[in-house]
Amino acid sequence: MPTGTQNGRHPAGPRCAAIVGPYLSGKTTLLESLLLVTGAIARRGTAKEGNLVGDGSAEARARKMSVQVTPASTSFLGESWTFLDCPGSIEFWQETMNALMVADAAVVVVEPVVDRAMTVAPLLHFLDEHAIPHMIFVNKMDETETRVREFMDALQGVSERPLVLRQVPIRRGEAIEGYVDVVSERAYRYKPGQESDLIPLPDELQSREKEVRQGLLEKLADFDDKLLEQLLEDVVPPKEEIYRHLSSNLAEDRIVPVFLGAAERDHGVRRLLKALRHEVPDIAATANRLGVKPGDGPLLRVFKTLHQPHAGKLSFARLLRGKVKDNATLGQDRIGGIYRMVGEQQTKLGEAAAGEVVALGRMEHTRTGHALGANGDAGGEAGAFAAVLTPVYSLAIVAEKRADEVKLSGSLAKLVEEDPSLGVELQHDTHEHLLLGQGDIHLQVAVDRLKSKFNLPVATTRPQVPYKETIRNGTKHHARYKRQTGGHGQFADIHIEIKPLPRGSGFVFSESIVGGSVPRNFIPSVEIGVQDYLKRGPLGFHVVDFAVDLQDGQYHDVDSSDMAFRTCAGMAMREAMPKCGPVLLEPIFQVEIAVPNAYTARVQRLVTGRRGQVLGFDAKPGWAGWDLVSAHMPQSELHDLIVELRSLTLGVGTFTCAFDHLQELVGRLADQIVQARNAAQAAQ
Numbered sequence: 079m080p081t082g083t084q085n086g087r088h089p090a091g092p093r094c095a096a097i098v099g100p101y102l103s104g105k106t107t108l109l110e111s112l113l114l115v116t117g118a119i120a121r122r123g124t125a126k127e128g129n130l131v132g133d134g135s136a137e138a139r140a141r142k143m144s145v146q147v148t149p150a151s152t153s154f155l156g157e158s159w160t161f162l163d164c165p166g167s168i169e170f171w172q173e174t175m176n177a178l179m180v181a182d183a184a185v186v187v188v189e190p191v192v193d194r195a196m197t198v199a200p201l202l203h204f205l206d207e208h209a210i211p212h213m214i215f216v217n218k219m220d221e222t223e224t225r226v227r228e229f230m231d232a233l234q235g236v237s238e239r240p241l242v243l244r245q246v247p248i249r250r251g252e253a254i255e256g257y258v259d260v261v262s263e264r265a266y267r268y269k270p271g272q273e274s275d276l277i278p279l280p281d282e283l284q285s286r287e288k289e290v291r292q293g294l295l296e297k298l299a300d301f302d303d304k305l306l307e308q309l310l311e312d313v314v315p316p317k318e319e320i321y322r323h324l325s326s327n328l329a330e331d332r333i334v335p336v337f338l339g340a341a342e343r344d345h346g347v348r349r350l351l352k353a354l355r356h357e358v359p360d361i362a363a364t365a366n367r368l369g370v371k372p373g374d375g376p377l378l379r380v381f382k383t384l385h386q387p388h389a390g391k392l393s394f395a396r397l398l399r400g401k402v403k404d405n406a407t408l409g410q411d412r413i414g415g416i417y418r419m420v421g422e423q424q425t426k427l428g429e430a431a432a433g434e435v436v437a438l439g440r441m442e443h444t445r446t447g448h449a450l451g452a453n454g455d456a457g458g459e460a461g462a463f464a465a466v467l468t469p470v471y472s473l474a475i476v477a478e479k480r481a482d483e484v485k486l487s488g489s490l491a492k493l494v495e496e497d498p499s500l501g502v503e504l505q506h507d508t509h510e511h512l513l514l515g516q517g518d519i520h521l522q523v524a525v526d527r528l529k530s531k532f533n534l535p536v537a538t539t540r541p542q543v544p545y546k547e548t549i550r551n552g553t554k555h556h557a558r559y560k561r562q563t564g565g566h567g568q569f570a571d572i573h574i575e576i577k578p579l580p581r582g583s584g585f586v587f588s589e590s591i592v593g594g595s596v597p598r599n600f601i602p603s604v605e606i607g608v609q610d611y612l613k614r615g616p617l618g619f620h621v622v623d624f625a626v627d628l629q630d631g632q633y634h635d636v637d638s639s640d641m642a643f644r645t646c647a648g649m650a651m652r653e654a655m656p657k658c659g660p661v662l663l664e665p666i667f668q669v670e671i672a673v674p675n676a677y678t679a680r681v682q683r684l685v686t687g688r689r690g691q692v693l694g695f696d697a698k699p700g701w702a703g704w705d706l707v708s709a710h711m712p713q714s715e716l717h718d719l720i721v722e723l724r725s726l727t728l729g730v731g732t733f734t735c736a737f738d739h740l741q742e743l744v745g746r747l748a749d750q751i752v753q754a755r756n757a758a759q760a761a762q
């Protein structure tokens with residue numbers, strides 16, 4: 079069995095590789111092939127039959143896409159591996175980041191399409207930022223007409239680390255029938271369902287092979303003076319030495335090896351497995367990279383939580399250090415089962431050791447992202463983990479059945495436990511419950527899960543914008559409230575002055591009563607009456623940035639009461655406010671949009687097209703070739719901004735935003751908003 083890379087010194091403990099890359103590049107298919115080739119499954123599933131190991135959940139099957147990370151453990155040549163099939167969609171990026179933070183290496187699966195190379199830029203940036211060793215698997219080579227050379231140039235354009243091509247394809251017509259390994263300089267022909275055949279190196283590939291090999295050696299020499307000297311003196315280093323350079327540079331994330339194949343036909347998959355086996359660092363190196371503190375006790379990082387409708391809760395974790403036994407106490411919980419997973423299939427284990435990826439049963443207090451030790455929370459020992467993404471999209475959510483309202487908040491909390499990039503918020507102005515997340519599919523999957531896992535059907539709508547209103551001019555007003563009904567009546571009389579205040583002042587109440595014309599004890603009731611009113615001003619919205627001064631009034635010894643003054647104040651406001659030039663206020667957000675600079679001009683047009691104002695743009699710090707466009711944009715234009723931004727930028731554009739100020743809105747749009755508000759209130 080010619081492996082070419084056998085050096086006998088590679089790490090042999092349980093290792094873990096995350097399979098990542100854009101949506102539809104073939105990650106789930108690659109996982110299937112890895113499991114088939116290593117014998118973990120007996121036959122290949124298909125998306126059509128809905129039996130792919132990586133897409134076992136109902137939400138994934140319904141959408142024919144991975145919506146959560148799927149761990150699958152197997153062994154290859156006596157060594158233990160767990161592969162984490164990650165979702166490619168940017169809306170499930172949190173899931174993918176969490177998985178990457180526990181893996182020893184990532185396999186980035188890409189399609190050989192020049193124009194789509196850009197789609198892996200954010201992923202490669204994340205990998206480099208965290209120095210996560212990664213290799214690229216160029217998939218679908220069975221169906222491509224793209225030249226490898228051309229595609230490598232495009233990929234190199236979005237990778238900060240040098241790429242090193244490890245194989246040269248052997249073509250017959252347009253089809254690829256095998257490859258030359260440029261380190262071992264051996265040629266192989268693919269054989270369906272079996273290991274490739276060793277064949278003589280085709281003559282016509284000799285020079286291309288030499289060229290690629292030379293390129294690889296030159297890149298390695300950039301990190302090693304001795305190798306550089308050898309190359310300058312035309313000394314060819316032994317293969318073992320080249321492999322040693324490849325492994326150490328991969329471990330340090332200094333180079334990115336590139337392999338070719340077709341997962342659907344298992345082409346190149348054994349070659350990939352061998353590279354993983356020989357070149358990927360083990361848990362000791364990974365723990366060191368992450369900054370895990372040395373020690374003997376167990377230390378686990380939970381990278382995924384799964385609430386199963388009938389089988390209870392599972393916490394997926396990687397052992398960064400030490401050992402655990404079933405029933406032991408870990409974090410704040412007692413372990414109720416340790417399982418090795420192959421998709422949805424579980425095998426119970428009595429214990430697990432450093433490097434393994436396991437599912438832990440019934441860890442009720444444990445959440446995604448927790449670091450667990452033998453003595454409670456071990457966050458301080460476990461080193462780096464992925465940050466939580468901020469939301470870019472939201473929907474208002476209500477339980478379809480009124481009786482479910484209480485259950486809803488508990489179930490939402492469980493969903494957030496599973497996926498920290500989801501959020502829940504009560505919007506005080508509009509009284510809406512908002513579900514926040516990374517995009518429409520992300521939230522629709524959450525809604526599906528509420529139904530399938532918690533039997534909780536909900537309806538969603540576009541959230542209302544919390545418009546406000548204010549006044550442009552002030553006025554003085556006198557109001558008298560007088561009722562004579564049977565016994566003693568009600569009486570209150572007040573003079574108030576209303577004044578506009580600068581933006582951001584809110585509401586200010588004061589009094590300048592002299593001589594007790596309104597007795598002290600009634601003054602708070604006047605303020606309450608004004609407060610009641612300001613929840614719904616003349617235009618129908620919460621009123622801000624104005625002052626009310628109580629200046630004079632009258633009272634009656636018997637008929638005056640707190641209630642009478644409160645009512646009178648409301649009356650005064652209702653009569654006076656429409657005369658103060660009411661005007662609508664629209665929330666404006668400060669928005670930062672990050673895109674590759676090829677899109678900067680288009681993004682500026684997008685901002686102005688959505689009534690925004692571009693404040694400027696600058697290079698995004700630490701992101702070569704990316705810009706950060708800052709703008710002020712109305713909140714009402716942000717709802718689906720992410721949708722348009724992604725469709726404009728092959729999915730890679732992102733933004734962050736924060737409330738900045740309120741701004742007057744007049745004209746047709748304002749009239750429409752006020753009309754809609756009045757209609758909605760009339761319908762209540």
Ligand SMILES: Nc1nc2c(ncn2[C@@H]2O[C@H](COP(=O)(O)OP(=O)(O)O)[C@@H](O)[C@H]2O)c(=O)[nH]1
Nearest residue numbers: 101102103104105106107166218221340341342
């Ligand atoms: N031609 C070809 N198609 C493939 C190959 N691997 C996967 N596909 C197809 O690509 C599509 C997406 O595959 P999938 O594994 O679900 O992609 P994922 O989104 O990256 O997990 C499916 O229709 C697969 O059949 C391959 O090697 N060659």
Ligand SMILES: [Mg+2]
Nearest residue numbers: 105106143144
């Ligand atoms: Mg998938």
